[in-house]
Amino acid sequence: MPPTVITLYQPPPAWGLPSLSPFCTKVExxxxxxxxPYRTRGGDPRKHPKGKLPWIDDDGRTISDxxxxxxHLNARLGDPLDGALDHSQRAxxxxxxxxxxxxLYWxxxxxxWVDPGGFSFTREAFEKLLPPVIGKLLVHQVIRKKIVGALHGQGLGRHARADIYRRGCEDLTAIAVLLGEQPYFLxxxxxxxxxxxxxxTGGIWLHPADNPMKQHMAALPNLVAYSERMHNRYFGERPPGGTVP
Ligand SMILES: N[C@@H](CCC(=O)N[C@@H](CS)C(=O)NCC(=O)O)C(=O)O
Structure with a gap:
């Protein structure tokens, strides 16, 4: 029986990344x-019961998050990537x-979305996906406002810019230390x-805006090499997008 073709619903590629969304990039x-084998389709989170991207259709079954x-896929495939890991590696x-x-996502x-240098690129990428005049309005007045509210609710948005970036840099350092000179995290x-x-890490490194997290990453060569290793291995030869039409 031919394998089922998964449909992955996600925003399109941007800045060399598979998707504007890190969680969609993770799934792809x-x-x-x-x-x-998979195909990609645009997805509007408002049309999905959980209101978030990504979701997939696997043979008529919708799975999100x-x-x-x-x-779900690990169970279906018999855990091909993590099957040999021990308890402490899994932890x-x-x-x-x-x-x-x-x-780090926040x-x-x-x-x-908040830092003006980064938002100028984000705005451009999102406006391209939306109808001309209403698109501008939606990005500024609806999406950005909602995201600023979410950051405030999460708590990170209540800190000063320097403190937010310092927290992100701490995460990057911790990942870089644990990674060491290994080619992959484990x-x-x-x-x-x-x-x-x-x-x-790719979402930070490949985004065109400069910011303290990106500068910090530049000072962690093992982490940059790791992120580029992953990118080249999985997207270097075949650019992002479905492997079937
Ligand atoms: N825990 C979820 C998070 C997904 C998520 O936050 N997706 C964002 C895009 S990166 C989204 O759809 N946001 C739309 C919204 O919150 O309205 C996952 O792992 O899939």
């Missing part, structure tokens, strides 16, 4: 890591995933945590 990276998607991956997805959101072979780490 994972799909390439396990070599599953990047971690639930990976769990370390869990903590790293929570750090980058629940904290620093990235601040850099892209050793010589890629595992699913690398999809999250690439999504966030």
């Amino acid at each position: 990276t994972y799909l390439r890591m396990v070599d599953l 990047s971690s639930d998607i990976l769990d 370390l991956a869990h903590l790293a995933r929570r750090t980058v997805e629940e904290h 620093c990235l959101v601040y850099a892209r 050793g010589p072979n890629p595992t699913s945590i690398d999809a999250s780490l690439y999504a966030l």
Whole structure:
């Protein structure tokens, strides 16, 4: 029986990254890591029950939340990437995933949506996806306002710019220290945590705006090499986008 083609709903590629969304980048990276055929389609989070991207359609079944998607696919495939990990490696991956997805992500959101230098690129990328006049209004008055509110609710948005970036830099240092000189986060072979780490480190490194997190990353050569290693391995030869039409 031919394998089911997964449909991944996500915003389009930008700045050399598979998607404007780090969580969508994570899922697309994972799909390439396990070599599953997939197609990508644009997705409007407002049309999805959980109101967030990404979601996938797997043979008529809708699954959302990047971690639930990976769990679903891991179960279906027999855990090809993480099957050989021991308990402490799994625990370390869990903590790293929570750090980058629940904290560093918000620093990235601040850099892209609040900091004026980053927002000028974000605005341009999002306005391209929306109808001309209303698009500008939506990006400034609706999406940005909602994101500023979310950052405030999460708590990070209540800090000063320098303190937000300092917190993001601390996460990057911790990941770089644990990575050391290993090619992938848990050793010589890629595992699913690398999809999250690439999504966030690549999301900081490849975004065109300069900011203190990017400068800090430049001073962590092992982390830059890691992020580029992941990018080149999974997107170097075949640019982002579905592997089937
Ligand atoms: N925990 C979720 C987070 C997904 C998420 O925050 N997605 C963002 C895009 S990066 C989104 O859809 N935001 C729209 C909104 O919050 O309205 C996951 O892992 O998939």
